[in-house]
Amino acid sequence: xxxxxxxxxxxxxxxxxxxxxxxxxxxxxxxxxxxxxxxxxxxxxxxxxxxxxxxxxxxxxxxxxxxxxxxxxxxxxxxxxxxxxxxxxxxxxxxxxxxxxxxxxxxxxxxxxxxxxxxxxxxxxxxxxxxxxxxxxxxxxxxxxxxxxxxxxxxxxxxxxxxxxxxxxxxxxxxxxxxxxxxxxxxxxxxxxxxxxxxxxxxxxxxxxxxxxxxxxxxxxxxxxxxxxxxxxxxxxxxxxx
Numbered sequence: 401x402x403x404x405x406x407x408x409x410x411x412x413x414x415x416x417x418x419x420x421x422x423x424x425x426x427x428x429x430x431x432x433x434x435x436x437x438x439x440x441x442x443x444x445x446x447x448x449x450x451x452x453x454x455x456x457x458x459x460x461x462x463x464x465x466x467x468x469x470x471x472x473x474x475x476x477x478x479x480x481x482x483x484x485x486x487x488x489x490x491x492x493x494x495x496x497x498x499x500x501x502x503x504x505x506x507x508x509x510x511x512x513x514x515x516x517x518x519x520x521x522x523x524x525x526x527x528x529x530x531x532x533x534x535x536x537x538x539x540x541x542x543x544x545x546x547x548x549x550x551x552x553x554x555x556x557x558x559x560x561x562x563x564x565x566x567x568x569x570x571x572x573x574x575x576x577x578x579x580x581x582x583x584x585x586x587x588x589x590x591x592x593x594x595x596x597x598x599x600x601x602x603x604x605x606x607x608x609x610x611x612x613x614x615x616x617x618x619x620x621x622x623x624x625x626x627x628x629x630x631x632x633x634x635x636x637x638x639x640x641x642x
Contacts, residue, residue: 404624405501407472408452411472411476413517414476418480420447421447421450421451421453421454424441424444424447424448424450424451424454425450425451425454425455427441428441428448428591432452439445440510445529451499453482453483453632456482456483458483458585458586459482459483459484459485459584459585460477460482460484460485461484461485461487461507462477462484462485462486462487462490463486463487463488464486464487464489465488465490465491465516466490466491466516467491467494470486470491470492470495470498470499470628471495471498471608473486474498474504475547477502477504478502484504485504485506485507485584485585486504486505486506486507486511487498487504487506487507487542488507488508488544489506489507489508489528489532490513490516490525490528490543491516492506492508492528492531492532493524493527493528493532496531496532496534496535496537497535499532499535500532500535500536500537501538502606504537505537505538505539505540505580505584506532506537506538506539506540507540507541507542507584508528508529508532508539508540508541508542508579509529509541509542509543509544509555510525510542510543510544510545510555511525511526511528511529511541511555511556511558511559512525512543512551512555512558513525523562526558526559526562527559527562527563527566527581528559529559529563529568529573529576530559530566530567530568530572531563531566532561533563533567533568533572534566534567534568538580538583538584539576539580540576540577540580540581540584541555541556541559541573541576541577542555543555552577553577553607553609553610554610554612556573556576556577557573557610557611559573559576560572560573562580570608570610572608574609574610577593578591578593579593580592599623600620600622600623601617601620601621601622602619602620603618603620604616604617604618604619605617605621610634616628630639
């Protein structure tokens with residue numbers, strides 16, 4: 401079918417790109433061992449960007465949503481022996497056990513979305529993170545947005561509300577937007593929790609951070625208090641009294 405042909409072509413492109421990245425890494429390592437300016441390899445920024453991934457220093461982030469595509473991604477990661485993180489995983493709940501067996505963490509979301517299939521219950525996107533967590537997958541939450549990352553707390557709130565009965569309540573949801581992502585990306589020694597020795601990045605609020613009525617009163621980034629006034633708050637105050 402046309403879908404299978406498109407899949408095969410896409411997989412071929414991915415494999416060719418990764419083969420090129422591995423070759424570039426071998427050339428780069430050989431040159432670093434015996435540098436010779438006259439025989440320096442041509443710089444390829446797209447390949448150089450993949451060097452830390454090829455060498456296992458940082459994980460490869462794979463955006464994948466359909467259950468079948470998730471299964472293909474798991475097989476490809478195993479075949480290549482990569483350190484990877486799955487992102488999106490809208491149908492992760494369908495293959496949660498397979499993801500858990502592979503030991504690959506996920507960034508699940510957006511939570512505030514519609515089911516991927518008309519036959520699914522309306523709350524499957526809300527429960528996706530909880531069902532993955534229940535299967536033993538290391539789960540962090542994401543919004544999938546660039547300009548509205550402020551909605552992360554509300555995504556987490558829905559995940560907690562609909563996952564509470566299966567072991568993914570407010571505490572687990574809070575961890576999924578703080579310490580767990582820090583652990584997934586290998587920076588938990590400096591951020592992710594309020595602990596001695598970590599960079600003082602935290603906020604103070606009037607109540608539950610997952611509630612829309614809650615107001616954030618203080619923000620600290622790396623120990624520095626950030627002013628709460630901005631052009632947006634000034635405009636709000638100005639037009640509130642217009």
